[in-house]
Amino acid sequence: MLATAANRIRTSRSGVKSGSVARLFVSAAVALAPALFGAHAQAEDVIRVGAPLPLTGPLAPEAVKQQRGYDLWAEHVNAAGGIDVGGKKMKVEIVYTDYQSNTPRAVQAAEKLITQEKVHFLFSPFGSGAAKAASTVSEKYGVPTIAPTASSSQVYDQGYKYLFGTFTPNDTLTNPLSDIVVEKAPDVKRVAILARNDLFPLAIAQEMEKSAKQRKLEVVSFEKYAINTMDHSAALAQIKSMNPHWIFVTGYINDLILLRKQMADQRIEAPVVTMIAGPAYQEFIDATGAGAENISSAAWWHPAVQYKGSDIFGTTENYVKAFQAKYKAMPDYGEASSSVAGALFQIAIEKAGSIERAKVRDALANLDVMTFWGPVRFGETGQINSLEPPVFQIQSGKTVVVHPPEIKQGEFKLGVK
């Protein structure tokens, strides 16, 4: 709205012929008045979506990713004239609040967005923990909420009706990984797991343990490390002494960069080394250099997948192009998931023909669409169950998709030195 006012000032300024400052102020005030007093009428034409994000603090890099995803979607929608709500075009506005990487504050931020900022819909805060905490608030007020970065099934098993998520459960990452390792490296028998003692990294490590045991692999060590650990040499020395064939490490990007460096420091080699979640980010490859070679990982999406969607971005290729044009970088799964969360709201609103929360909620629950992100159907709990996450590996400094077969770009390679 302020932008509109500023535009009008600019328009009126160009209309002023003489350089009189007083006249300029008068015309500015005249131009501003309808913008200010007409605020209420305008607000009804705009769909407001709340986005509580950890814009400052340790999770800030993740918040920036989500923000880039939302902004790209909103920009595309508004450039196309807005969302079609029962024949009327409505623009979208993302309302951000910073919760400073502090989960209790994320819950307050969500409540503030709903009660004070009067947002129509909500995106969840970052990660499984904060998304679960904030979902209680959106459920209480009946606000349809999409979580773009929460995978743990414990987020969705509370019987809530208004929460939806675009990440499949963690085992959908570890199962295809285990399948491909068993298929390509039948000699791999001993698995060592090292996990950050944190909700998502620990949950996915536990899924890995299950996936390994189901395939008769022996889990020779399962260790956890504390958040903010600055040295992993003791844990790695122990892993080395177990002589594992497959080292599976979880954590966030700073942990994984340090761990990869320390593995080289201790001359730890193995046929297969998997790290989640970090290798999908270009920063990981830049910061580990040659050490990144043959590190495998899995994520919910990769720019190499190819889907023809009916969402605003259409094909995956189009999405990647639009993203590159705006940010001069490749999108990763966090950014793409945030964009698709917006696109799904758009599809649901258009199907419902209304911005009434209950109707949009029902439209989301019954969604069965193809998007640039992949096929989208939400299960009973609200979590997506239609996606097949790709497995990829870093080869010659680039991420290469090795599974599923329809989109693979190369063969799975063994040997991490």
Next chain:
Amino acid sequence: MFILQILANGIVLGCLYACIAAGFSLVWGVLNVINLMHGSFIVLGSYLAWGAYNSLGLSPWLTLAIAAPLFYAFGYLVQRGLLNRVIAAPVLVTLTLTFGLDLILNNAMILAFKADYRRLILEPALGTLAMGPVVVPVDRIVAMGFALVLTGALYLILRKSRVGRAIIAVRLDRDAATLMGVRVKPTYAAAFGLGAAMAGCAGVLLALIFPISPLSAIPYLGKAFVVCVLGGLGSVPGAVVGGLLLGLVESFGAMAFGPEHAVTLSFALLILFLIFRPQGLLGKRGFE
């Protein structure tokens, strides 16, 4: 064999901790200023090394020679211009001032460098050194040697040089030192400058080891705190002894109780020290 590797890891890690803590210990022990900017100084040093290597091709060893005077001047100016105004006030006032300055410095770094994690990758890599079955990375050995040399040099400066004696004199009795003709303000500034130079140099070396991000400042500061309390304030070798103790406890603790308890264990040790030996291993009474 396994025990030997854990022992080697612990010793090397301990020297890294000493490297992180040395400048902090000097400023706290000698000036009685808890410099909360210390972690950010280290990170800034890491960025300097990263930038110098990636844009100018300058090796970290050369960057050390640049970082030392640069950070000394920076620290000198900060002390002269800001801290000296409140130096005689209770310790909480200087603590609050450095806290505020750290917020500014740290957020300026987030603005300038973003919060992305980077690392300095040397070409060719320094590699590792094998002594029988025990493997130790060369970059850590270099940082370890540096920590020992720096601490030794600092010890000599404080014991033998005029500036050093002046620093000690001011710390012991500010008024008496003034009466003896010591110019207090430049002396304080010199001590703070030395502390900043040590933090900057430590940052240059740590750029080879740890991921670089403004967010690393807090963990560095936390380690420096623990090392100083364990080693003892006012004692330069205390930083080395405290660092070694912490490194060994974390290493063997991780082996015995699992890596997730290593940090808990080091803080439990900290609490025990605070209760039973608040002056630390080598600290002198009156310096706490």
